[in-house]
Amino acid sequence: MFDKTKKETEKKPSAPKAATPAASKPAPASNSGQTTTIGSSIKLNGELNGDEDLLIQGQVEGNVYLKEHNLTIGEQGVIKANAFARTITVRGRLTGDLNGMEKVTITSTGKVRGNIVSPKVILEEGATFKGSIDMDAKAAKSASQPTSQPAPPSAKSA
Amino acid sequence: MALFAKPKTPGNIAPEQSQSGELGCPAFASLVETLERKPEHKYHILDLAAASGNHIEFFSRFRCRYHIGDVLHVLPDLSPPEEDEPELDFGRILPLNMPDRLDLILAWDGLNYLDKELLPQFSQHLVQQCNPGAWLHAFIYTRGDMAAQPVQFELLSSNAMRRQAVTGSTVGAPCYPQRVLEKLMPGFRTAQSRLLKNGLQECLFQVQE
Numbered sequence: 243m244f245d246k247t248k249k250e251t252e253k254k255p256s257a258p259k260a261a262t263p264a265a266s267k268p269a270p271a272s273n274s275g276q277t278t279t280i281g282s283s284i285k286l287n288g289e290l291n292g293d294e295d296l297l298i299q300g301q302v303e304g305n306v307y308l309k310e311h312n313l314t315i316g317e318q319g320v321i322k323a324n325a326f327a328r329t330i331t332v333r334g335r336l337t338g339d340l341n342g343m344e345k346v347t348i349t350s351t352g353k354v355r356g357n358i359v360s361p362k363v364i365l366e367e368g369a370t371f372k373g374s375i376d377m378d379a380k381a382a383k384s385a386s387q388p389t390s391q392p393a394p395p396s397a398k399s400a
Numbered sequence: 401m402a403l404f405a406k407p408k409t410p411g412n413i414a415p416e417q418s419q420s421g422e423l424g425c426p427a428f429a430s431l432v433e434t435l436e437r438k439p440e441h442k443y444h445i446l447d448l449a450a451a452s453g454n455h456i457e458f459f460s461r462f463r464c465r466y467h468i469g470d471v472l473h474v475l476p477d478l479s480p481p482e483e484d485e486p487e488l489d490f491g492r493i494l495p496l497n498m499p500d501r502l503d504l505i506l507a508w509d510g511l512n513y514l515d516k517e518l519l520p521q522f523s524q525h526l527v528q529q530c531n532p533g534a535w536l537h538a539f540i541y542t543r544g545d546m547a548a549q550p551v552q553f554e555l556l557s558s559n560a561m562r563r564q565a566v567t568g569s570t571v572g573a574p575c576y577p578q579r580v581l582e583k584l585m586p587g588f589r590t591a592q593s594r595l596l597k598n599g600l601q602e603c604l605f606q607v608q609e
Binding site: 361362363364365366367369370371372373374375376377378380 | 442451452453456457459460462463464465466467468470498
């Protein structure tokens with residue numbers, strides 16, 4: 243299901259034009275330093291749990307849990323899912339709710355429709371976002387404890 | 401009708417007030433100070449503008465939930481319904497179905513672009529989702545022309561902003577006097593109002609408790 247042969251380090255996000263200095267730092271790598279890629283030809287429907295960083299270039303519907311790790315939606319990625327991860331970077335399209343324990347970044351090519359819970363949210367110039375952002379660290383912490391049966395993606399515009 | 405200086409018709413007349421550049425915002429600065437006095441309070445903020453990294457970064461200093469309204473570009477095109485037409489449904493234009501009530505609305509120059517006949521209905525739509533005492537911060541043009549579309553505001557600090565027009569064309573500004581604007585916005589009362597050097601009126605409204 244995962245294209246394990248495509249292990250690669252995460253691409254550094256381009257520096258945002260209107261963000262804090264911390265925004266220019268790449269997402270911290272996992273302990274293994276490896277990123278698994280879901281390739282652009284892959285379509286996945288269901289729940290994803292992982293213990294390493296993940297780059298999604300394909301199409302995913304469902305929920306993604308990478309509790310201690312980093313999730314990147316690549317430029318070709320089209321996601322309809324709720325995502326829980328340490329950091330989340332969106333370069334492609336995502337419909338659903340994002341819970342980033344440390345940070346959520348939507349790059350200039352990213353398009354997100356949904357709600358974000360994270361203590362730090364970076365929106366690069368050119369990024370598209372519709373929804374709401376909960377920038378409360380306490381909320382981010384509690385949201386990172388997913389229930390056994392998470393709610394389906396809810397794309398709401400504010 | 402002396403209350404409104406000019407009809408909102410496109411024109412190429414040189415604007416009397418610059419559509420871009422920096423401006424002070426003392427009422428906004430005092431509002432930020434007020435918000436900072438309750439660091440533990442979680443604020444619910446609605447920004448009528450499109451999502452802006454600059455705005456999000458600024459408000460990340462607060463415990464808050466920040467809602468993106470992204471409705472400003474729609475407001476200039478709304479017109480009151482004809483007699484046989486139903487009322488505009490602001491619930492569809494700007495859905496406010498969030499579970500929590502709002503503490504602050506950032507309207508910035510959007511109120512200038514909504515037809516004056518629609519302002520009371522829009523205002524009522526906002527008030528219904530506000531906590532008592534919630535704030536609405538806005539800029540009103542007091543003379544001459546304004547950009548044909550709402551301008552983008554960048555927060556430089558709590559007491560300074562930069563305006564950037566997205567179009568070169570201009571239209572006549574409605575130039576609402578303070579008392580007229582209050583009448584057009586039932587449910588809100590003026591808490592602070594300051595005429596800035598560039599002819600903009602900075603207004604801080606508060607939902608009546």
